[in-house]
Amino acid sequence: MESFVHVVIILMLVTTAIAIVRVKDLFAVTMLAGIYGLLSASFFVLMDAHDVAFTEAAVGAGISTLLVLTTLSMTGRFEKASVKPQADYRPVLALVLVTVTGALLIYGTQDMPGFGTADAPVQTHVVPRYLNDSATEIGIPNVVASILASYRGYDTFGEVVVIFTAGIGVLAMVMSNATKMPVVQTALMSDHVVLRIVSKMLIPLIMLFALYVQFHGEYGPGGGFQAGVIFASAFILYAMLFGLTAARNVVNHTLVQLLSALGVLLYGSVGVVAMINGGNFLDYNFLSDDPVAGQMLGILLVELGVGITVASVMIIIFFTFTARSQKEGEAD
Amino acid sequence: MIVHLSVLQVIIPLIAAPICLLLRKSELAWAFATLVAFMTLAVSVALLSQVMQSGPVSYELGGWEAPWGIEYRVDMLNAPLLVLISAISALALLASRTSIENEIPENRHTFFYIAWLLCMAGLLGITATGDAFNVFVFLEISSLATYTLIALGKDRRALWASFQYLVAGTIGATFILIGIGLMYVMTGTLNMADLAQRLPDVENTKTVFTAFAFLIVGVCMKLALFPLHLWLPNAYTFAPSIVTTFLAATATKVAVYVMIRFIFDVFGFEFSFTHFPLQEVLLTLGIAGIFVASVVAIYQDNLKRMLAYSSVAQVGYIMLGISFASQTGIMATLLHMLNHGLMKGALFLALAAVVYRMGIAQLSQMHGIASRMPLTMAAFLIGGLSLIGVPLTVGFISKWYLVSAALENGWWPVAAAILLGSLLSVVYIWRVIEVAYFKPVSESTPDVKEAPAALLIPMWILVLANLYFGIETSLTVGVSQMAAADLFGGLR
Numbered sequence: 034m035e036s037f038v039h040v041v042i043i044l045m046l047v048t049t050a051i052a053i054v055r056v057k058d059l060f061a062v063t064m065l066a067g068i069y070g071l072l073s074a075s076f077f078v079l080m081d082a083h084d085v086a087f088t089e090a091a092v093g094a095g096i097s098t099l100l101v102l103t104t105l106s107m108t109g110r111f112e113k114a115s116v117k118p119q120a121d122y123r124p125v126l127a128l129v130l131v132t133v134t135g136a137l138l139i140y141g142t143q144d145m146p147g148f149g150t151a152d153a154p155v156q157t158h159v160v161p162r163y164l165n166d167s168a169t170e171i172g173i174p175n176v177v178a179s180i181l182a183s184y185r186g187y188d189t190f191g192e193v194v195v196i197f198t199a200g201i202g203v204l205a206m207v208m209s210n211a212t213k214m215p216v217v218q219t220a221l222m223s224d225h226v227v228l229r230i231v232s233k234m235l236i237p238l239i240m241l242f243a244l245y246v247q248f249h250g251e252y253g254p255g256g257g258f259q260a261g262v263i264f265a266s267a268f269i270l271y272a273m274l275f276g277l278t279a280a281r282n283v284v285n286h287t288l289v290q291l292l293s294a295l296g297v298l299l300y301g302s303v304g305v306v307a308m309i310n311g312g313n314f315l316d317y318n319f320l321s322d323d324p325v326a327g328q329m330l331g332i333l334l335v336e337l338g339v340g341i342t343v344a345s346v347m348i349i350i351f352f353t354f355t356a357r358s359q360k361e362g363e364a365d
Numbered sequence: 366m367i368v369h370l371s372v373l374q375v376i377i378p379l380i381a382a383p384i385c386l387l388l389r390k391s392e393l394a395w396a397f398a399t400l401v402a403f404m405t406l407a408v409s410v411a412l413l414s415q416v417m418q419s420g421p422v423s424y425e426l427g428g429w430e431a432p433w434g435i436e437y438r439v440d441m442l443n444a445p446l447l448v449l450i451s452a453i454s455a456l457a458l459l460a461s462r463t464s465i466e467n468e469i470p471e472n473r474h475t476f477f478y479i480a481w482l483l484c485m486a487g488l489l490g491i492t493a494t495g496d497a498f499n500v501f502v503f504l505e506i507s508s509l510a511t512y513t514l515i516a517l518g519k520d521r522r523a524l525w526a527s528f529q530y531l532v533a534g535t536i537g538a539t540f541i542l543i544g545i546g547l548m549y550v551m552t553g554t555l556n557m558a559d560l561a562q563r564l565p566d567v568e569n570t571k572t573v574f575t576a577f578a579f580l581i582v583g584v585c586m587k588l589a590l591f592p593l594h595l596w597l598p599n600a601y602t603f604a605p606s607i608v609t610t611f612l613a614a615t616a617t618k619v620a621v622y623v624m625i626r627f628i629f630d631v632f633g634f635e636f637s638f639t640h641f642p643l644q645e646v647l648l649t650l651g652i653a654g655i656f657v658a659s660v661v662a663i664y665q666d667n668l669k670r671m672l673a674y675s676s677v678a679q680v681g682y683i684m685l686g687i688s689f690a691s692q693t694g695i696m697a698t699l700l701h702m703l704n705h706g707l708m709k710g711a712l713f714l715a716l717a718a719v720v721y722r723m724g725i726a727q728l729s730q731m732h733g734i735a736s737r738m739p740l741t742m743a744a745f746l747i748g749g750l751s752l753i754g755v756p757l758t759v760g761f762i763s764k765w766y767l768v769s770a771a772l773e774n775g776w777w778p779v780a781a782a783i784l785l786g787s788l789l790s791v792v793y794i795w796r797v798i799e800v801a802y803f804k805p806v807s808e809s810t811p812d813v814k815e816a817p818a819a820l821l822i823p824m825w826i827l828v829l830a831n832l833y834f835g836i837e838t839s840l841t842v843g844v845s846q847m848a849a850a851d852l853f854g855g856l857r
């Protein structure tokens with residue numbers, strides 16, 4: 034039965050992907066991409082990768098769809114079909130390359146250990162220690178959170194910096210001209226009364242849920258990345274319905290920028306404090322007299338840093354795009 | 366503090382980047398970023414001397430021992446590269462404030478310095494780490510920051526160039542990730558040393574073969590091996606000049622380092638050269654790259670683009686050294702990586718000075734420019750001689766070892782090809798010298814002054830480095846020799 038569900042979901046994924054390639058209406062493409070994200074998330078659930086599924090649902094189906102829609106409000110809804118194909122337009126070559134790549138990938142899967150087999154190298158080498166000892170070494174039940182935030186916490190630090198870099202990239206390219214311009218009052222969907230009332234009820238709940246995801250990451254699927262994204266979507270929803278000015282009254286642009294830096298700094302300073310206390314960078318054992326308490330404190334703080342940076346960068350991207358499109362007078 | 370050197374190397378610029386955002390004022394951000402770059406340089410020099418005295422340095426991040434945690438591992442192979450990256454970054458940052466005055470709008474300067482620090486931290490992180498997945502994470506940081514830096518170019522085509530690189534770079538990074546993922550499936554580990562131990566047991570599988578293929582192609586995309594170089598000329602041409610200086614001297618070198626690390630240390634010499642036609646592929650593409658890119662360079666009017674094509678040709682030489690599959694060959698490659706960083710740094714910095722004064726770098730507008738900007742053009746001349754490989758410059762040293770490695774293999778035609786390639790570089794450098802020195806100043810030559818000291822000082826430091834390391838070769842040749850010996854000592 035399960036393999037039947039697998040096949041169905043994979044078929045749906047392939048169909049969605051083909052539809053994305055063929056459809057010319059960018060609004061539809063965005064929605065299909067959201068569906069693709071949701072299908073992937075379902076597939077990850079079936080593979081028992083709940084943390085990954087949660088992230089994919091929040092990012093792939095959630096915030097990235099929102100951000101692309103914001104972009105579409107600047108670029109227009111339809112692909113500009115070129116009148117005549119360019120001289121170097123060679124779809125055949127591209128098709129051959131993609132086919133070769135795909136064939137090589139399939140070739141590579143042939144000697145892979147079967148999915149979920151107990152004696153596969155991934156199950157027998159480093160993983161046993163994570164599964165058996167993380168409860169005593171780190172003291173939290175969610176092993177995934179232990180690996181992400183502690184055993185491989187430095188990778189996660191790097192990923193937060195990646196998010197921060199993305200925010201800087203958007204600010205550097207789009208924002209800097211738009212900082213001082215007056216913001217137009219209108220909201221993207223100001224005339225939708227039902228939406229406004231429903232969202233007024235929902236936004237506090239979404240934010241509360243984000244906080245739950247943030248602080249529950251040690252016990253179940255969740256953590257800073259998902260929480261940050263959910264928190265930002267609540268904010269973006271508010272801005273879409275009540276206007277950018279109203280949203281900026283809550284958090285102004287400078288403050289969000291500072292917060293995005295502070296999240297990274299919080300993560301980094303946890304590492305530096307561990308160094309000052311005599312440990313290695315990010316060695317949470319040195320944060321407290323009791324190593325396990327130190328680990329829990331460290332994970333709590335770095336997850337908070339992740340959450341703050343992710344939420345602020347998402348809001349920065351939305352703010353800059355919307356501000357720009359309103360400035361050019363083609364939005365709403 | 367001495368035990369933390371290897372991680373300080375990376376986290377100093379990494380943590381400095383968000384602090385720059387808090388500073389907001391662009392002058393402050395510049396001063397702070399430059400200070401940080403020089404601190405990083407001091408750390409990397411200390412690290413190199415530590416490695417030379419007492420061997421490889423290993424550092425357990427988070428206090429978790431490898432392979433459960435992430436390891437930083439600095440040895441003779443990556444320590445000199447760390448010095449190169451931080452040195453070029455520090456010198457270029459010194460010149461950057463002046464150089465970007467006319468090229469980037471004032472209100473973007475702070476973001477420029479932040480992106481620079483992030484790019485630098487990313488490149489250093491890729492180089493210092495001993496963990497395959499950590500390579501990918503820092504590759505993402507450096508790539509995203511690089512796209513931003515390129516897109517800040519004055520010409521609107523910079524956006525298109527950045528987007529082209531974004532697409533090519535993302536494909537490359539995805540391929541690298543697929544390779545790492547497949548290796549993890551077969552071994553259950555991400556640590557490089559641990560991978561090297563566990564890969565031989567499964568090396569005859571299709572999965573490991575595929576992993577190797579994806580990894581190498583992905584890295585070749587990033588290092589712009591002909592014919593995967595198409596993103597590079599536009600990116601180097603339209604990026605702000607000082608960014609081109611930094612990227613040309615460091616970014617492709619880091620990708621080459623990743624390739625060498627995986628070929629020799631992770632997969633092992635035997636697997637790489639017997640299970641895979643690596644030698645034939647690198648030899649063919651290397652020589653093709655040298656000739657095609659050098660010939661194209663001869664026909665460029667925009668000097669930034671000319672040097673960009675020259676960089677593609679130089680990658681060809683670097684790949685030739687690997688394809689020799691010998692200790693001398695790899696040693697020549699390592700040497701040329703460092704030396705090419707010095708020459709391209711000096712050359713592009715000279716062009717940055719030209720662009721600062723003239724606003725463009727078109728050869729057709731530069732008749733007799735040497736009389737107006739004598740110091741800048743003298744720097745370009747010496748850098749050019751080094752690129753050609755004239756004795757007393759670093760270029761001569763690395764070409765010398767490259768040719769002797771070819772002869773050691775008995776590959777006469779390849780040695781001839783290297784010399785012929787050098788002749789082509791004589792042609793494209795001579796074009797510039799002829800126009801700048803021997804053409805009379807014409808009406809189309811803009812009335813410009815010599816470049817300001819902020820550009821001349823870093824430029825001439827690099828020029829003198831080209832001469833110094835061309836005469837006193839014991840340091841560069843010494844470390845390259847030791848690194849090559851280590852790579853072949855690890856032979857299974």
